[in-house]
Amino acid sequence: MNRECRGDLLLRVRRAAASESDRLALEAHLSMCSSCRMTDSIAREFDAVGHAEVDDAARLARMAAYARRKIGNRHARFRLWTRVRLPFGRSGRMALAAVLFAGAGLAGTRTIWKLRSQPASDESSSTRVVVPSRVPTGQGRVGARSAPPASAIDESGLDGAGTTLGQSRLGATSAPAHPRPATEPSSRPRGPLLPRSKLLGVDQLFVDANDARRAGDAPRAIRLYRRLQREFPGSPQARLASVSLGGLLLDSGFVAAALAQYDRCLASPGQCRLGAEALYGRARALEVAGRDAEQARTWQRLLDEYPRSPYAAHARRQLAKLR
């Protein structure tokens, strides 16, 4: 790109601020300058997708409300922190800080020490469980971590049926189902610690997410459902999660994301056991989005595919209203 280039003309045209003579000058320039021709082609492609949509104002209003709440909370916390007045002088504050640091250091050291010393104490009765093969094969270092600490598994690794969590459905192909967990000789060298999230199986994650949803903790439930979908994308729980997640996203005002979740469930017919619920949620989301034609089609599909579902009466009412 050289400075003699009429790049300014290109930008004026791109910003719709060019006169007719500018356009003619640009056309003449483009026939000679390959650099500007390339810029022009690329700019057109990007501008073509960066258009405004009809419901942008409603989206922005929702986003503004969320941002106001979030930033407002942060300010409130900041103000609270600056208003805290300690009842002693500078040296007292220094001493308090030193005590806090020392305490934190001791607690950290104790935790690390405890984690490191645990296998030695559990060596005699250690029960090693092969972690479900969720870790992607492309990750060399992480993939090598196949043996989690026994203590961590003892806490969360077993379900009622005696199989390892996450192995019951997902990892069933990689390990046979035993009445008791597969054991390994305790003399085997212990691998590095796995992050706790990897130890939580798909079942536990699903249960936690459902609990959070029932407790009304929508952000945590959304986080857990998303993690479930990310870490166990092919599992039946991930398909079921998309319906619950869709509902939560819809209630939080993220209509497009909710629609994507419902579509994800509906994209696998026969595999998603919550088809009626997914169609119901999809229609609700389309209603919020104001897409009436699609909404009517979805209600009709619900009636056609699940005529005896509890949502059928509601679907008929909605269809009548739309007509």
Next chain:
Amino acid sequence: MGMRPVVHAVRDGRQPERQRSDELLLLARSAASGDADGITTLVMAVGGSMLRTVRKVLGSSHPDVDDVTQDAIVAMLGNLGSFREECSVQHFANRVALFTALAARRRMRVRNRYYGGSTATESYIDTRAPGPFDAATSVRWRQLVLEVLERVPEPIVDALALHFVLGYTVEEIAAASGVPQNTVWSRLRLGKKALRRAIANDLRLGELSGRRT
């Protein structure tokens, strides 16, 4: 884009080096101080442009457009404290949206590579294109530029993305990045060189362009 506690953007008595007629500046200061109405008005004023910027990077029908824009808006409001007022508020907001969207795209690509998710950015084509070949070519052009942006060094990404995606002039890029204009010229030159090389080596784009013409 780190989240910090918002502090006042107005540095006591210190004026920016270049006075700009930016009608959003007072609004930005008000929003930076945590004023709820200021935040709402600012988001309504600059949010549309941020939303369009995110669409340019992810594609207009990508399901995460809203979420990423939301993140960008929160990041923009959270970073108003560090806004040096050397460029306009609108440019600042667009820049935050652009880099938030690029980071989100990178995350999605990594996630898809390992977990095989269904939200590949490339699959969201522009449904308003006149025909399937135009749509495919358009996707490939944008994809190519975004791939080059992932390969080149960060300062060049800054200049190239602001120039191609947002259509900033060299002066505007220099003001937004806080570097001399000559530096921006050099970075653009290097970036365009990398882009030209990528275009020349891209068989798929060549094939699509050939079929379109």
